[in-house]
Amino acid sequence: MTVDARDLPLDDTSTTALAERGLVYRRMANDGAEFDVFLPAVARGFLDEEPTAEQIAESRAALVNRRLTAVTDPHAADPGAPVATIDAWASEVTVDPERVLPMWAISGVTVAPTHRRRGIAAAMLGGELRTAAAAGFPLAGLTVTEATIYGRWGFSPAVFTADWRIDTRRAAWTGPTPTGRLEFVAREQVPERIAALHERVRRAQPGAVPAYPGQWRRVAGLRPGTENALRIRAVVYRDGEVDRGVLVYALADGGDDYTAHELRIHALVADGPDAHAALWRFAIEHDLVATVTASLRPVDDPVRWMISDQRAARVSVTDHGWLRVLDVPAVLAARTYARPLSVVFAVEDPLGLATGVWRLEAGAAGAAHVAAAVGEPDVRADVGALSSALLGGVRWSALAAAGRVRADAAVLAALDAAFAAAVTPTLDIWY
Ligand SMILES: CC(C)(COP(=O)(O)OP(=O)(O)OC[C@H]1O[C@@H](n2cnc3c(N)ncnc32)[C@H](O)[C@@H]1OP(=O)(O)O)[C@@H](O)C(=O)NCCC(=O)NCCS
Structure with missing residues (x-):
């Protein structure tokens, strides 16, 4: 299925529903002046700082494939600025190892606090789902900041993930010691190397979704304005000449105790059990570290069976991948x-x-x-x-x-x- 979400028309039902409230439902361009007002509206909706010109330029490249839709208010002081945003693109989700289904991915859902609870989100979500269904997408998907919003439109959690916090003073490594090599790589090399690996891995992993352009730049701290970007480091696990895994992490100091740093895993992508074990071992055995944290890990991550004391790990499971059958x-x-x-x-x-x-x-x-x-x-x-x-x-x-x-x-x-x-x-x- 090769559909460019940007080519599809706006949904008539939502256009009418919003017009009845005196509002305009419209597509926004991925560049130029429209993008310059779209992105700040998204940032405001997510309670972020106002983006700089440099950040807008970075996001323009990251969101280049997206269908950007906004609601504007002709009576507002700035009638061209969105009071609500949503974006969508043609993505995929793996349903079985090596079987993927087209998925209408949705993100950037915001409604300005000045225009909340007037049915704008309802019109925008309905519009996306009708558009996706009419274009033949069997599923829509999203990840959510708030779990109370999307159920009413038929989305529901399908993929759960775990956040880990490991006390490495209690959790001695008892897992395998793979024989491949670990090497540091420069942050600038991370996006290319992790992207190739992730593309292989995600096709074999039910629930997985391809990364969007710019995703790995974000993980590697290469986006302008990333806090503590220079603390981010990356190692690859290599088996012969082939990258089998990438670990991106940052070390945060542990206050007065220099031996108690926290190693925060930003990404651990492994193609096979050797890379998985080697990268976790690197993190858990890292000198001067007392805590290792990781998020978005599989709920049955085998690392549980690779540490001497399972109670040294606090694991909390959350809904993460939401799907909506069409x-x-x-x-x-x-x-x-x-x-x-x-x-x-x-x-x-x-x-x-x-x-x-x-x-x-x-x-x-x-x-x-x-x-x-x-x-x-x-x-x-x-x-x-x-x-x-x-x-x-x-x-x-x-x-x-x-x-x-x-x-x-x-x-x-x-x-x-x-x-x-x-x-x-x-x-x-x-x-
Ligand atoms: C969440 C948000 C998009 C809702 O927009 P909205 O235009 O006010 O929503 P609507 O007026 O269309 O409301 C539709 C329904 O959802 C309900 N609803 C809206 N926000 C909700 C929330 N946060 N939790 C639970 N229900 C919510 C409304 O009560 C309404 O219910 P009803 O149909 O039974 O009356 C908006 O508040 C927002 O932008 N929040 C900040 C950004 C954000 O969290 N985005 C989500 C990213 S995943």
């Missing part, structure tokens, strides 16, 4: 199933985009056939529940216990067994 048969047929399954789903969607009844038949080889069905369904789910269960990171029985899914116990057991993920979904970036 095309039920396309998403159900895209993945493979761990067990044969024959089940009729009824999906309810307040926006009507995914509403319907479908039969899923999965054979012993794991492939599924999905077709519209009639008759009494075995499972009733809201679109958010389906979105959460899709990758196998959330069990149908848990959603049923919470009242989000209705099915009898035998059907739930069959669903849990068939949807179980061979690789736990994870997502290592914000987007």
